[in-house]
């Protein structure tokens with residue numbers, strides 16, 4: 001048995017290349033509050049991503065929280081239950097009511113068909129998620145938002161570098177929010193950003209992330225402290241030099257899984273096949289009843305051999321205690337999200353994953369696929 005393999009592992013450039021950045025910080029003695037590295041990273045990221053303005057944050061959750069403040073969102077916000085809890089938590093922290101819409105079984109993203117029927121006089125915004133970095137149906141969502149006068153804030157925590165028809169997916173909606181947490185495709189240890197499309201909005205967001213200060217003595221809003229510090233910004237600058245290689249490695253690993261899992265009954269995965277430029281942030285597979293093990297059975301079988309896959313996203317956000325009282329949180333209202341949450345498993349994918357380790361993962365999934373009853377009927381594993 002080899003070493004443990006986790007679902008992800010952070011992108012870490014060589015330590016010695018980070019030291020010159022640190023020396024500069026020690027020389028300048030500017031540790032935070034929009035220093036030189038902060039400014040440089042905002043510019044380089046805007047260039048790299050192909051967006052107008054980047055507002056750096058200390059993490060993605062505070063960026064989401066601030067995005068809602070920046071647009072003065074009130075009342076009800078239509079969102080997806082199939083995401084990391086932070087998406088909905090930021091609505092509660094703003095005193096907003098999450099309204100859950102079911103997802104599309106092909107893309108795992110909020111289904112535009114389900115949005116319109118949930119709009120009430122209290123609805124002011126839609127908060128979709130580009131789940132796994134797979135783009136939402138941005139055109140259809142914008143059409144609905146335009147007709148009803150709603151704001152659109154994308155939780156784009158998974159969508160670093162994703163492009164459709166050569167254009168960054170982050171250019172859609174009023175605002176998009178990235179996470180640079182250690183587990184994400186691009187990281188600054190902890191960090192995040194709001195992407196916006198004009199200088200005035202950037203100015204307002206910059207006030208909000210710095211206590212609402214609009215000058216030495218003027219405070220224009222009950223802002224928060226959500227600034228990225230210079231060490232994190234410097235790490236982001238270094239990491240940008242390695243990001244293309246990291247994305248290429250992810251793509252190779254993605255291809256290798258697609259080939260390795262080919263023909264296993266009951267195992268299917270998302271096929272991006274030329275529809276957009278994906279970042280391969282995750283490798284989600286669906287484990288259905290044609291596979292001899294349940295999803296949890298396969299999760300346990302992998303774990304028994306030191307491979308830590310993750311059930312992203314299970315349980316659904318709508319099933320947690322602080323959400324399940326909501327009318328739109330019921331299982332009947334969210335049949336697709338509930339079905340997918342029972343079948344989903346995210347396999348290890350990160351730039352340093354070796355071919356040998358990846359083949360171990362594939363081999364275990366294949367080996368269990370061969371365990372069928374004499375009748376030919378798959379044996380269901382009860383966890």
Ligand SMILES: *Cc1c(COP(=O)(O)O)cnc(C)c1O
Nearest residue numbers: 059060061084086157179180181
């Ligand atoms: C990671 C993540 C967040 C939160 O980002 P942090 O930087 O960890 O605060 C929000 N939404 C989604 C979908 C995420 O995956």
